[in-house]
Amino acid sequence: MKLDPKVPTGPIEKSWDKARFELKLVNPANKRKFKVLVVGTGLAGSAAAASLAELGYEVEAFCVQDSARRAHSIAAQGGINAAKNYPNDGDSVWRLFYDTVKGGDFRAREANVYRLAQVSNSIIDQCAAQGVPFAREYGGTLSNRSFGGAQVSRTFYARGQTGQQLLLGAYSALMRQVGAGAVKLFPRREMLDLVVVDGAARGIVCRNLTTGATETYSGDAVLLCTGGYGNVFYLSTNANSCNVTATWRAHKRGAAFANPCFTQIHPTCIPVAGAHQSKLTLMSESLRNDGRIWVPKKKGDERGPADIPEEERDYYLERKYPAFGNLVPRDIASRAAKQVIDEGRGAKGALSVYLDFQAAIKRVGEDKVREKYGNLFDMYHHITDENPYKVPMRIYPAVHYTMGGLWVDYNLMTTIPGLFCLGEANFSDHGANRLGASALMQGLADGYFVLPYTIGGYFAGAKLAKVGTDHAAFKAVAAEVASNTAQLLAVRGKATPQELHRKLGRVMWDKVGMGRNARGLKEALAEIPALREEFWKTVAVSGSEESFNQTLERAGRVADFLEFGELLAKDALTREESCGGHFREEHQTEDGEAKRDDRNFSHVAAWEYAGEGKEPVRHAEPLTFDNVHIAQRNYA
Amino acid sequence: MDNHDGGKGMNLTLKVWRQKDSRDRGGLVAYKVENISADISFLEMLDILNEQLVAKGEDAISFDHDCREGICGMCALMIDGQAHGKDKDATTCQLHMRRYKDGDVIVIEPFRAKAFPVVKDLVVDRSAFDRIQQAGGFVSVNTGNAGDANNILVPHDKAEKAMDAASCIGCGACVAACPNASAMLFVAAKVSQYALLPQGQPERERRVLAMRAAMDAEGFGHCTNEYECEAACPKGIKVSNIARLNREFVRAMVVSE
């Protein structure tokens, strides 16, 4: 396998212009002749599908939910970054680029990140024009707030529902194209495999989740916009259906998987309440604009928050990182929370820290706080039965986002020609740690402003024979998919898919979670295959194949997580350094910060699938930093 | 006996709508769940029941859900005759078992409407909403067409009002709660969002006419001002939006003549 990142040469400010100029174009009349299959209708998928249809391509779009509007992007809360510099506080494309590379702990491709920062402003323009109701100042201009890892206010938002509003904007653009007949929509379909013909991605095999039928779809290119794999940890802030299935199966067909161990643990989530918890709920990073994080100074302090006087509180982020205070990047805030909790200084001596709004409420009043964060406070109240306007929130870190994903070149193409990967599903722009409000930016950048250009370059240069679903390759892959499903149903064991998923989650969280070490990782590498074996002996999948069957859906996803989890642990074990969200306890500075090893690990690890039971092959794409001065991150 | 989460749990009887597929007639089936913690969510309670069914080799109860935090609009249960159950301004997934007591009998049914056919058990087909949106729920602006965002000024209060309307999660509770199974609140929310914003003006008339027509074509009922939709809406969307929709509709009829 050869990794060619196809990064344009020359000054970084010009590289995207240069790349666009050099990409061959498909003339308008010919675009109609190309069919693109877009898997996933989140920000990345909806934006790409709509934009491609506007350009004249024939598009088919797929998602697992009953409507394209329900993709997990809908749940994003806090905001989206852009380098508009509307607040006049010193922001620029360069600064957004710089902050993102640094925030990612110098493990992202400079040219990709620069392009992301460059197109960020067009995203805001596009979304505003679509009627996305962004927050506004009294004069009618757009409002901004601050997010972690930045000292400027560059985050645009729609209350605590920014993802919802951006997705509904993209969805409306998509619906317009569906109404115009330019996009065909296939909801309640789960892509279960990729069809490769003559080395190029030519189609997909899906399960129709309503009827259970195995369906095949052919096209000239396939876009995977299928989101992140955080649910490999069982509990995460992701929606229940988030999965690794589409990218994992594509990986098994030849797409390299990059940096799977780069996972993000978000510092501010509602803590686990009990054994039957089915998901964790995020409390947006935006809350750290006004909320102050603290724990008691004393170990094992059992007093309620109101009984702990000011001088006995440790506002540990403000103390350790005075320059950024509560707005340090997520990996740093999460580890700091773990540290104080490990010291026995959690809220009421337990597994949480306080996020306190009393100072803000005193300063601006409860109404202003409600206007900014009302829906988040309500969510918190529903779940915990505590009123955060009166008592501080109790929060704890939780798995939230995955920086790793399918390896893509500068054009967002994977190692399989014709297979592109967008949004959270690819590995590209966030390095080892994503800054808040940058995932929405990346998903929409990929979908609206990058892929619609780069795909043309592929079509113009490729010689694609006519291939339909009657091609033998489709029949073969469909048969494999059907046999896999039959196997799941044939086990007839007693362990529910959830139960097995919970077991995997425990291993992943305990040994491949916030703090990783060689011993734990090796244990995980022994336990995951054993669990996989247990799965195939004991899984209980009731119901039938030819019907709506959520147990079967879940089982298939868990089976893939059980394979993928091993690769994640392997990647974590081989990366003998700490960087961003990947914290190897063996590699830390004296004050417990991540210690990178730039000499040996300034690269992307891209894994090649070598076949069932065979060791995957690790390839490295070297990273060079010509524009950003590489240094130990410092937020103090 | 202690429940899994520490305290002593509740024992409940659930009467759940089971229906094999869209052709099946369906009916209520009673299940007992035991030792349920007050702190878990309603859907987690159903998860527990489902895991028990699956372990016994029985078909799990199908119900839609995804985000489990009140934003995706996927969950949609009629609980004791109320869309999303008894909590105000909350979706089914936000309902917690602390709202119930030991010995309660709970009836769980799908959202019912002619335009929302049952797919299986508690799952319904809400694609009619997508089709209404396709008819006109958008601003026609291709990618790359937009000028600088701050060239369109939107007064703060207008933006807030548009945001109130745009908060709709498309769950369909308004339809399920309405005695006429009308989709007026859903359509009104979308029409209002755009009517309040300058971006929505060029297509203002076309949009309201097309969306209203699509709504009627899908078989949703008429609005007779019952206000049940507002009471059931988990996002607190107000019926004043319906008044705006009606004004927009009349205005569009006049303008387009």
Ligand SMILES: Cc1cc2nc3c(=O)[nH]c(=O)nc-3n(C[C@H](O)[C@H](O)[C@H](O)COP(=O)(O)OP(=O)(O)OC[C@H]3O[C@@H](n4cnc5c(N)ncnc54)[C@H](O)[C@@H]3O)c2cc1C
């Ligand atoms: C609670 C929460 C809050 C967040 N808040 C923010 C924020 O404030 N700012 C920010 O920048 N980022 C935020 N993020 C991150 C951000 O929301 C996501 O990274 C981003 O929305 C992902 O978009 P996407 O288009 O890549 O994928 P998704 O939105 O996850 O969409 C995936 C799509 O793929 C489909 N799909 C998946 N698998 C298959 C399959 N096998 N077959 C067919 N279809 C499939 C799904 O149906 C869906 O349509 C948040 C994330 C969470 C969890």
Ligand code: FES
């Ligand atoms: S599951 Fe998403 S709103 Fe209830």
